[in-house]
Amino acid sequence: MWDTICSRASWPPSADSESRGIGLASTRPELSVSDAEIITRIYSGDEGAMALLYDRYSSVVYAVALRVLSDGSAAEDILQDVFIQLWRNPQAFNASRGSLAAWLVVIARNRAIDQLRKRRPEVEAAEIVISVDPELESTAERKLAIEKVRTVLAGMSAEQRAALEMAFFEGLTHVEIAGKTGQPLGTVKTRIRSGLLAVRKAFAV
Amino acid sequence: MSAHEQFADNLALYALGSLEGSERAALQAHLAECAACRRELQKLCGDMGLLGLATMGPAPPAGARARLLSALAKEPRGGMVRKQPARWSLLMPATAAIVLAMISIVLWRQNNTLRRDLAQQLKQSGENQVEVKRAREVLALLSAPDAVRVTLVATNAKPQPQGKAIYRPQTGSLVFLASNFATLPPQKAYELWLLPTSGAAPIPVGVFKPDSRGSASVLMPSLPKDLQAKAFAITIEPETGSTSPTMPIILAGEA
Numbered sequence: 001m002w003d004t005i006c007s008r009a010s011w012p013p014s015a016d017s018e019s020r021g022i023g024l025a026s027t028r029p030e031l032s033v034s035d036a037e038i039i040t041r042i043y044s045g046d047e048g049a050m051a052l053l054y055d056r057y058s059s060v061v062y063a064v065a066l067r068v069l070s071d072g073s074a075a076e077d078i079l080q081d082v083f084i085q086l087w088r089n090p091q092a093f094n095a096s097r098g099s100l101a102a103w104l105v106v107i108a109r110n111r112a113i114d115q116l117r118k119r120r121p122e123v124e125a126a127e128i129v130i131s132v133d134p135e136l137e138s139t140a141e142r143k144l145a146i147e148k149v150r151t152v153l154a155g156m157s158a159e160q161r162a163a164l165e166m167a168f169f170e171g172l173t174h175v176e177i178a179g180k181t182g183q184p185l186g187t188v189k190t191r192i193r194s195g196l197l198a199v200r201k202a203f204a205v
Numbered sequence: 206m207s208a209h210e211q212f213a214d215n216l217a218l219y220a221l222g223s224l225e226g227s228e229r230a231a232l233q234a235h236l237a238e239c240a241a242c243r244r245e246l247q248k249l250c251g252d253m254g255l256l257g258l259a260t261m262g263p264a265p266p267a268g269a270r271a272r273l274l275s276a277l278a279k280e281p282r283g284g285m286v287r288k289q290p291a292r293w294s295l296l297m298p299a300t301a302a303i304v305l306a307m308i309s310i311v312l313w314r315q316n317n318t319l320r321r322d323l324a325q326q327l328k329q330s331g332e333n334q335v336e337v338k339r340a341r342e343v344l345a346l347l348s349a350p351d352a353v354r355v356t357l358v359a360t361n362a363k364p365q366p367q368g369k370a371i372y373r374p375q376t377g378s379l380v381f382l383a384s385n386f387a388t389l390p391p392q393k394a395y396e397l398w399l400l401p402t403s404g405a406a407p408i409p410v411g412v413f414k415p416d417s418r419g420s421a422s423v424l425m426p427s428l429p430k431d432l433q434a435k436a437f438a439i440t441i442e443p444e445t446g447s448t449s450p451t452m453p454i455i456l457a458g459e460a
Contacts, residue, residue: 037403037432044406045448047277054270062269063262065274067288074356076269081274091427094377097248102254111258117443131244142258149259168256173223186214196252203255204347 014168035100035137042090048085057101058083068112069171078115082108098130101142106130113171135205148202156195163188164195220249240333246247347380347422368417368456370397370437378429379410388413394444396456397423402433410437412446429451434460 033052041049058079067077082104086093093103135141153161162181166172172180174188181188217233219225224232236242346352364385371380381397389395394414398407411423438457442449 017352024344034431039429039430040274040401040405040408044407050277051270051274054273058265060258060260062265063260064257066262067260072266075264076272079265081271083273084276087280094427094430098251099254101258102251105254105257105260106250110222111251129247130250130254130388131247132254134255136258145255146259147457153259157313164256167218168220168253171222173225174218177223177226189214189218190348192223193214193362196217196249196256199252199255200248200379 021204039090039093039100042087047072051084052085057104060101064108065112066107067117068109074115075100075112078108078112081111099132099134099136101136102132104128109168117171133200145203149199151178152202156198159183160191160195163191167192216242216246217249219244220253227442262418274403275280303318325407344424347382347424366456368397368437368439368458370458370460372399372434372460374431374433377430377432378426379423379426381411381413381423383413383415383419383421383439385419386421387419388415388417392444392445393441395421396446396450397449398438398440398441399428399432399434400436400438408432408439409446409448412444414444424437436460 002196012171035056038049038053038056042053058115061082063080065075066072069075069078085107086104093100133180136145156164159181163177163183166180167174174185177183177190177192178185183191209427212232212235215228217226218230219232236246254312347369366383366385366387368381372378378401383395386395394412396412397410399410408428410428411426413421413423415421436459438450439455440447440452441455442451
């Protein structure tokens with residue numbers, strides 16, 4: 001079922017789909033600028049820094065929002081909202097709180113789920129604290145991380161991928177997932193947690 | 206079954222926003238008291254980030270970039286102007302908030318070195334508690350309004366305004382202590398600036414007003430990580446802060 005997450009591209013992904021779908025920007029010279037420098041420039045009100053940030057991460061932010069909402073226009077609204085919120089309040093992201101890439105992904109996912117579920121945001125962006133072991137700033141680091149995650153997903157049982165997908169991309173509660181799949185509540189809970197832990201384990205030293 | 210094991214599965218659901226009702230309330234109560242589970246929650250959010258990173262789909266529409274930049278152009282330049290008071294107001298009133306920030310940083314740093322071995326974690330946890338306790342004591346002292354602040358100067362010399370900035374670029378951590386500062390007119394305040402080695406524009410660190418004895422502090426403002434400082438400087442600005450320093454520079458010091 002997880003394959004449906006990647007349904008807008010081939011599986012395994014082709015080189016073309018890589019460049020379109022996962023925020024792997026081209027070899028633009030701007031990519032030599034670190035995330036920390038970009039954030040610093042945003043603090044100073046530098047719109048050019050936002051353009052750099054967009055070129056680097058818009059694809060993955062948009063991809064997550066589109067996967068959740070299945071609506072290009074709504075996904076672009078999420079994309080704009082995430083970037084404008086960072087522009088208005090760069091303090092919301094504190095570099096000591098983890099990778100900018102992972103933070104943007106989680107913020108975009110949460111906003112898209114809130115919209116999908118038609119609920120008020122439960123957690124403000126500034127409250128999201130992320131701890132990620134792998135470095136994700138460079139294109140090569142992100143590409144390596146993505147390959148590892150895909151390997152983990154490919155190795156999961158169909159039932160576990162389904163549970164993880166419904167929780168992550170549909171925002172379903174474990175009760176709803178259990179009702180939908182006919183699986184016991186405890187099994188659903190464990191599958192979701194162990195799925196996330198399997199992703200983490202792939203990056204354990 | 207330990208409390209951590211009891212909440213383990215629910216933590217993942219909570220990170221995903223999929224936990225509701227009494228289970229959610231019980232977990233939130235536990236999180237308020239359990240640093241280990243708060244750290245685990247941060248890791249689960251990181252796992253979510255990695256999971257989402259692997260999502261594939263078409264690139265954003267061709268006009269999306271231009272639409273975003275156009276929208277940005279209509280926004281007030283630099284969110285920092287509005288955020289300065291918020292930053293200051295967060296730091297000023299509650300020592301507890303500052304201590305919590307320190308605790309988070311300490312735990313985050315320790316988090317990178319913790320082994321999964323339980324005995325090691327227990328040992329590390331004990332060390333964390335000692336470090337957190339010390340951090341709490343230091344911050345309580347720094348922010349205590351009744352603490353005696355004495356600036357030692359050469360005999361017969363008149364005390365001069367002084368500022369001491371302690372800055373760690375790797376974590377973006379900063380403590381600034383001011384003494385012997387003159388009282389300013391209403392609507393005015395001192396503002397501390399960080400001058401990056403990159404030559405980029407000065408970055409506002411914090412706005413402060415000295416107390417009746419000329420003392421003030423700026424503790425753990427929100428700064429980017431790995432920002433190398435060439436120097437620090439202080440200017441007089443409107444009490445809401447400025448986007449760029451207003452000359453003259455009152456005090457300055459090279460890092």
